[in-house]
Amino acid sequence: MSRRQVNPSRRFADSGNVPLASSLQSKSPSSPYLTVGLIFVGALLLLGYSYSGSGGFGARKLAFRRVEGDFSCTTEVQRAIPILKKAYGDSMLKVLHVGPDTCSVVSNLLKEEDTEAWGVEPYDIEDADSNCKSLVRKGIVRVADIKFPLPYRAKSFSHVIVSDALDYLSPKYLNITLPELARVATNGLVIFTGYPGQQRAKVAVISKFGRPAKLRSLSWWKRFFVQTGLQENEAAIKTFEQDAVQMSYNPSCQIFHLRSNH
Structure with missing residues (x-):
């Protein structure tokens, strides 16, 4: 039988283990370095997408379309x-x-x-x-x-x-x-x-x-x-x-x- 993945936060809430939940919450705020990194990655993805429309990654895009039929x-x-x-x-x-x-x-x-x-x-x-x-x-x-x-x-x-x-x-x-x-x-x-x-x-x-x-x-x-x-x-x-x-x-x-x- 296949097993459905359980949401960890829901498991903690159901168990009533409040101290553990609060300790997790205390560590949840993202590091400023992580935020900057995510923004940088997003910018690269947008640049790559726009570049693919003008050539550059066009070959990959064409190859993908071929696979799709x-x-x-x-x-x-x-x-x-x-x-x-x-x-x-x-x-x-x-x-x-x-x-x-x-x-x-x-x-x-x-x-x-x-x-x-x-x-x-x-x-x-x-x-x-x-x-x-x-x-x-x-x-x-x-x-x-x-x-x-x-x-x-x-x-x-x-x-x-x-x-x-x-x-x-x-x-x-x-x-x-x-x-x-x-x-x-x-x-x-x-x-x-x-x-x-x-x-x-x-x-x-x-x-x-x-x-x-x-x-x-x-x-x-x-x-x-x-x-x-x-x-x-x-x-x-x-x-x-x-x-x-x-x-x-x-x-x-x-x-x-x-x-x-x-």
Whole structure:
């Protein structure tokens, strides 16, 4: 049986041992040194908290969020949009994003000059905000199961960006979905996936994805790309990495730049 901790002061009061209680009370006033120390520690904690918001301890804060399950490669796409635009230049004209929270990505892409943006949401959007519902009504964002052929003609988009979607598919369905994503892209397919060891979804929301995320290694993905007739776009990789360094962008996801062999 578990035992509940007893409050010592209550025990003393119940025992009627008044002299002992009074002697404890006589020693209770805090030392001025202790008070000053507590104030100093509190100031350090406040400083550390404010510093974490501007960088500094940001890495620890991000690591904590990953453990809690808030980590998202779709959020990473939002950060990478300026680098992608710079790396691909004028060829990035009509973009399809595939993944959860695609409404946010599409909204950001639409703010880019001379860029059309469309989205496919593979999961349910019951809690979508008014902006997302408006994009769905206009047909800019579609809700579709990516385990089946996409509702677009071949080469409908200059680029296809996918995030937080392939990690939840088994190899059986990846063999269908990955070539399908490449089919509708003219100039390139950009994939954002998590690193092995990153927790991607809390147990409470796993049912939304149907299964826990399967985070694969770099070597696993490279082998799979070859098996599915895709090859990495070395020129795009080099340009993207150079632009990322110039813009101080350090990705938290694996990013693959692909092109179809067909």
